[in-house]
Amino acid sequence: MNLQSVSFISGEPIFDKKATNKQEIGEILEKAKVAGQIWANVSVADRIECVRQFGAFVSAHRDQISKLISSEVGKLPWDADGEVSASIAKVELSIAAMETRRRDRILQPSNGPVQRQVRYRPIGVGLVLGPFNFPLHLPGGQIIPLLLAGNAVVFKPSEKATAVGQWMMDAWHQSGLPRDVMQWIVGAGDTAVTAIDRPEVGGVFLTGSRAVGQAIHRQLAGRPEVMLALELGGNNPIIVTESVPPDTVAKLVSFSAFVSAGQRCTCARRAIFVDGNDSNHQINALVIATEKLSAGLPGDNRAEVGPLIDATAAKRLKQTYDELLHLGCKPLLPFAVDPRHPALVRPSILDATDISPDGLAAIGAMEWFGPLLVVQRVKNFEAAIHAAARTPYGLAASLLGGSKAMFDQFAAGVGAGVVNWNGPTTGAAGALPFGGLDASGNHRPAGYYAIDFCSDPVSSLLRDEPSTDDPWSIVS
Template sequence: MSTIFSSCAAINGEPLFTAELPDSSTIAEVFGRARQAAFRFRRVSIDQRIAWVRRYAEYLTDHRDEIRDLISLEVGKLPWDADAEVSASISKIELSIAAFQQRRSDHVIQPQPGSIQRHIRYRPIGIALVLGPFNFPLHLPGGQIVPLLIAGNAVVLKPSEQATAVGDWMLRAWNATGLPDDTLQMIVGGTETAITAIDSPDVDGVFLTGSRQAGLAIHRQLAGRPEVMLALEMGGNNPVVVAADADPLTTANLVSFSAFVSAGQRCTCARRAIFVDSPTCESQITALVDSVKQLRVGLPVDASAQVGPVISEAAATTLHQTYQRLVSLGCNPLVPWQVDDRFPSLVHPAILDASGLTDQAKRVIADLEWFGPMLVIDRVGDFDAAVQLASETPYGLAASLIGGTEMMFEQFVNEVRAGVVNWNGPTTGAAGVLPFGGIGASGNHRPAGYHAIDFCSDPIASLQRSEPVSDDPWSIVK
């Protein structure tokens, strides 16, 4: 008897997508079709592949209101946030094309006189399994699918079980472009589906956007299979350091946005704010606390809302458990935990103060991973101590410095150990023309963004001669 899988609206529980949960034989059939599609698709010209991805951008543009509303309905994003995701998805197309042309297109290395030519070509990896997240259900899997298709791969998408309706919409949008059959397919389900898919002998690459726990599990599952390319984009315990000269109001705006945009459900959201003790320190913290208390929290239907709900009641419960653990470590709530009476996943932003805790307690805090609107602040004696505390985490995704000098920022970049390091902006600031990824427990040296194209193919080196070598190659040993 088949098992029915459903994905429902985050706000009202309305079923948005329903299908049979695939068993191992169904998943094997999907990858079998993908193998045949990959063989055909790699032979398609790059111009034709680019034409298909541009048609996808046109489809997104023509249907942006439709997909914006679906994102908002399924995962609870505020409409402005969902619309920004659609814009980023559209922009990703031309950026991926430019990245391919700049970083991964076939070329000849400084032609030499005579008959020998030195060529670099790029061969698609084959079949890529893309495991998408719920927080950017269109943009983040799309940011891997687009360069994979440009490079000539077949793709199997498993969207988040909490955002499968968006994944289905994406699949239908690609089909509308005329993309060849089975070049992009979708499987549905949760962890068990992903495990079965990763075990497929037809998998040539696995692309994850998700938690550290999920990334570690996949890394272990692929032990002994070095032929499978693995790209992990995981979470972080991202610090923002506030220098003594930072304006209090500017600090409040940048830190609160870093921590609480998208209900704190961005992997780059700030989890710790570290203030350099100075005559302005208390006014900076007071301005932050006051501004956060005034943030308007609401559902997507609330036009004035600045912070929306977390993905589910279960996510809110998990976040509350982390809050309680922070309190048990000695953190002092400056903006205490609060959930809106109207909706169990509508969590108000919370701030806790870790100043004065032991070094051991602070190490525990820096090792935690949480996904929601909660921030821990701390005070340190000077800038060097702030940089050191910011760096004392196994994660390494994003960091930001507010205030300070160019020399201080150079020190910050060199010592903070993160893949996205900003100055006088939020930790969530990213640009499509730059790489995007973390180090340490936040990634495995596969930055996405503009550089995602780099691990969608393998380089092939060729020494080419128009005629066979006439001289005896063994003459070098005579």
């Protein structure tokens, strides 16, 4: 089967390659295992230098890769350029994380009778399964720390972002990384399944949906020696209190829900308003501001909301919208596809205030990926926290307004891994951990903490010579 990508800008094919077959996958992983054993013995300083060379290469070619991201996955230019900036910044952040969190060290002064030492051992071959929504930044956030820790990497980009994946591979090799240390495979889900089954795999790293994460978890049953790090989706709430001006609500909530066409795992899916004198004005302002957002393709300089990844994603989002209507939600801004492109979906808003508790629970259990927001009114702040937490997911959440005490109550009760105050749900800092709780992850936060799942700690007690003390004396 051939994988093809067609440009959102020109409509021309930009990638066409056969999927990697089973035999080729085996050969690639065998080479990676051998190369990884050599790479693990390369000095940390040399590994750091190679990673920095990659960052310098991306920086020198940022316009090229930014345009390719826009062309292949439909990101608007400002959004694609922001991803490239984050990818470049990931280099130094990962180096700093290794130095502070994963550096070999002696825990007792060398003049003591017994030294306590911790060192870190690579996990082997890391299989990185990348997403389409941040095809450079998110896999890079796993590849860079894996390489710094001394692992080989086999990368499978999303089948919807293979041109960017190929560019990344070339960038690493032109930056001096040995070819067998960083290899790639191309294909859809069956390609990943084949690779995961290979005995050479020391770790699997996924950014994707809950369903895919669960499938990989089941596939690795009985293989506890394989590290599994899952960065999964969310059903992210943003609570709006009475004190926030309507125009501020409109800006922060619309950005949370509709930036990147809603194709960020941290995008808000539910906006929960504490009902009061201002809630009508706040919701009206949100609807009006959202209706004014300009939708367009990457070549449209005025666009604020770009397309979904493809027409299939648009149809899937329409199915979600229809399901929400069936549950009793009322449209405040109906679903609409722009006639210019079947993947260009305008933002839509539904009101779930009057639906049943079972219906609200069903909404909280849903996962969707696109510019669709559900709003709900509740009677007070405690009810808002209860509504926000009514989901099996736990990735991101935000509170607008309120006091520091209210935010602390919110952070303790909402059950999310990224919890913001007076900012969008999509706000995340590179110097912090990034990951979700419950159905949004498996206790392996990425971001600054990604270095933690790239190696195993080995502890030692060291003496200059055999001890003359009798260890059996403790039983007498």
